[in-house]
Amino acid sequence: MxxxxxxxxxxxxxxxxxxxxxxxxxxxxxAGVRIEPGKSYGFFTDTTLCIGCKACEVACKEWNALPADEVGLTGNSYDNTGRLSANTWRHVAFVEKIGTNGKRAAEMAPFQSNWLMMSDVCKHCHNAPCLEACPTGALFRTEFDTVVVQQDICNGCGYCVPACPFGVVDLNEVDGKAHKCTLCYDRLKGGLEPACAKSCPTDSIQFGEVPDLVEKARARVEDLHGRGAVDAYLYGAPGEPGATGDLGHLNAFFLLTDRPEVYGLPTAPTRASNRVAPALGAGLATMAGLTLAAIALFATNRFATNRRR
Amino acid sequence: MPQDSAVRPYAGETYYGCPALKASPFGWKTAGYIFLAGLSGSAQILGTVADLGGGREKRNLVRNARGLAIAGTVVGPALLIGDLHTPSRWYNMLRIFRRTSPMSIGSYILTGFGAFSALTLGADRLGLAGVARVAQVPAAVAGTGMSVYTAALLSATSTPLWAASPRLLSVRFGASAMASAAAALSLGERLGGRPEGAETLDRVAMAASAVDLVASVAAEREYKAEGVAGPVEEGPWAPVEKIGAIAVGAAVPLVCHAINARRERPSAALSVLGSLAILAGGMALRSAMLHAGNRSATRPRDYFRFARPRPALDHRPAPDRIAR
Structure with missing residues (x-):
């Protein structure tokens, strides 16, 4: 074009x-992207560009008609949103790296005013544990390679909630269904860029086809390294932290400059369904062994009873 | 250039100590179901073993076992549906089958177990002993699933305490289920004035309690090694796990039944004490694991210790790749 x-x-x-x-x-x-079914779409969230304006949070709430969670002050920098929830599908984290132990910084490294700001979102995992856990098929993979909860199917069993390795999916106690980011499934169907990415004034949130985004993100890391921001790395891109434990890559991945845990992200999340076979196998073996023991004990008892007669 | 942020091992960083995971919404109903599923599933196994190999004097035991199995299939689903947040859509559980989801696998195990257990008991009551004898076999096979799939259900999550030791959790649940069924049926034999049946069941319970105790001690060690033991070491669920599940649930019955096994004339009091301890401990085990697990999900350091790079698990060495 x-x-x-x-x-x-x-x-x-x-x-x-x-x-x-x-x-x-x-x-x-x-966004320079034509949205077509059958392709893989996602977000590249470049935290070095985030200014913490929370336009993404607001745009998400507006488009998806999500109510506010409890309104209050957390005391955690400018983050009064707190967490992703059933009603909050974008969450901007704020980490102030200015000064330590309550002391004001005497000097500053020349980078982004030493605030880390990061707009967190559902990762739309390649092997999504929430989807793999869902017993009703309410959670499904869309034609855009995103993960969505079908509200007319979900029966609120809540199993996707502990399955998620990022603490994203949440139950709404009012309507009794699980909710999370849909990557604006309805907008994608209408050829529209997701609300958060469209509203982002600094292009910290970039929407596009995942392979293109990964290419862009890798170039961005190289660029940052060249400019002295040597801590920049990708989280959730293929082969990087976050894309671990058989999860595959994350369709919504990030560029971070501190360890994942500082942003509340695990370094090496795992695919929960990989634990089904070991658990079932060990359990069934135990049951087989104890059943054999029971057979032997009942047979011995019967033999003894017959002899007494 | 090696990046400090990526290569350095985890040193306790968190985002303001905020939970990095969401705890399951499961509460006492799920804990109760896990206990009941194990009890009724294993009761069907013992009933089948007693029916096929126990002789005529075990007829009452078999009937009690079949009754326990039915209790599980009536009360169990009620507890599960009561725990749904949109209970009117309970039938969506059978809308698909998903082998990656123990919740889905379990829905079918429960359905099959319920159907065959009902057929077994129904045929038995109608005097169709042959039909009951055949139907009880698939019911007992489903009963093994009932006893342990709930451990897979907890393990196949990101909750650190549940995920840290899938095999041992499953061995504990299975052994506790078998011990609980043997204990309940033993109490039934005592009440019915048939001490011989109770003595056989007590030996089954003793074997299961021994397995339970070994697996419990091993699991505790694994939780410590994984750095996720906090919720079972401190807080309200620590005594439920240590005293309730391990001491009362496994050690006490093991001692009671072991003493009885060596006696010429086994003590009824010891047998009953052992049985009651197993049942109380079985419920304590399920409650402690469920609630301590929910606590562990809200402890970010537990999770970050658990979610560390493991080269054997990942197809690549995780932190090295991003260091450039």
Missing amino acids: AVSMGVPARALDYADPILPGLIPDEAELT
Whole structure:
């Protein structure tokens, strides 16, 4: 597509402030991506670009009509959202690295004012433990390679909640269903970029086809390393931390500059379903052994009883 | 250039100590179901063993076992459906089959167990002993699943305490299930004035308690090695696990039944004490593991210690690759 000044040429077709209707394939204009079923879509969240504005949180709540969770102050920097939940599908984490032990910093390393800000979201894992745990088929993989809970199927068993290795999926106690980021399934179907990515003013959240995003992300890491930000690395891209334990890559992956745990992420999450076979195998072997013992004991008892007669 | 942030081993960092996981919504109903599923599943196994190899004087034992199995298939699903947050859609559990989900596997085990247990008891009551004799075999096979699939259900999550030791958790649940069934049936034999049946069952319970005790001690060691033992070492569920599940549930009955096994005339009091200890301990084990597990999910350091790179598990050495 011809692009001048970063604006796709087709955008000029919609110069009028009053739109005639839905722009076909709008994501082409806003993210440079034509959304087609059968391809793999995701987010690349580059935390070095995040300014902590929470536009993603607001856009997500607006588009998905999600209510506020409890309103209050956490005391954890500017993070009063707290956590991802049934009603919060984007969560901006704030880590102030200025000064330690309650002391003000006397000098600062020249990088991003030493605040880490990171917009967390459902990772849409390649081998998603929530989906693998779901007994009803409510959780499914869409034609865009994303993971979505079908609200008309979910019976609120809640098994996906502990299955998730990132603490993302949550039950809504009001409607009794599991909820999480849908990667704006409805918007993708309409050719629209997901709300959070579209609203992100710094392009910290980038939407696109996963292979393209990984390529972009790797180039970004190289660039940052060259500019002296040597701690930059990818989390959840193929072969990187986060994409561990047979989970495969994460369709929503991140560029981080401190250890994953600092952002509340595990270094090496695992695929929960890999523990089914060892557990069932050991258990059934135990039962087989004890059943044999019972057979032997009952047979001995019968033999003894017969002899007494 | 090696990155400090990626190569250095985990040193306790968290995001303001916030949980990195969500705890399961499972509570006492699930704990009760796990206990009951094990009790009724193993009762069907013992009933079948007694029916096929125990002789005529075990007829009451067999009937009690079949009754216990039915109790599990009536009360069990009620507990499970009561734990759903949209119970009116309980039937969606049988909408698909998913082999990666112990919840799905368990739904079918429970369905099969219920169907064959009902057929067994129904045929028995109608005087169709032959039908009952055949139907009890698949019911008993499903009963082995009932006894242990719940351990796979807990292990196949990201909850650190449950995930840390899938095999030993399953051995504990299975052994406790068999011990509980033997204990309940032993009490039934005592009440019915048939001490001989009780003595055989007590030996089954003794064997199961021994397995339970060994697996419990091994599991405790594994939790410590994995750095996830916190919720069973401190807090409200530590005594339930240590005293309730291990001491009362496994050690006390092992001693009671072992003393009885060496006696010429076994003591009824010791037998009853051992049986009651097993039943109380079995419930304590399920409650402690369930609630301590939920606590462990909210302890970020437990999870981050557990979710460390393991080159043997991953197809690549995790932290080395990002160091460049």
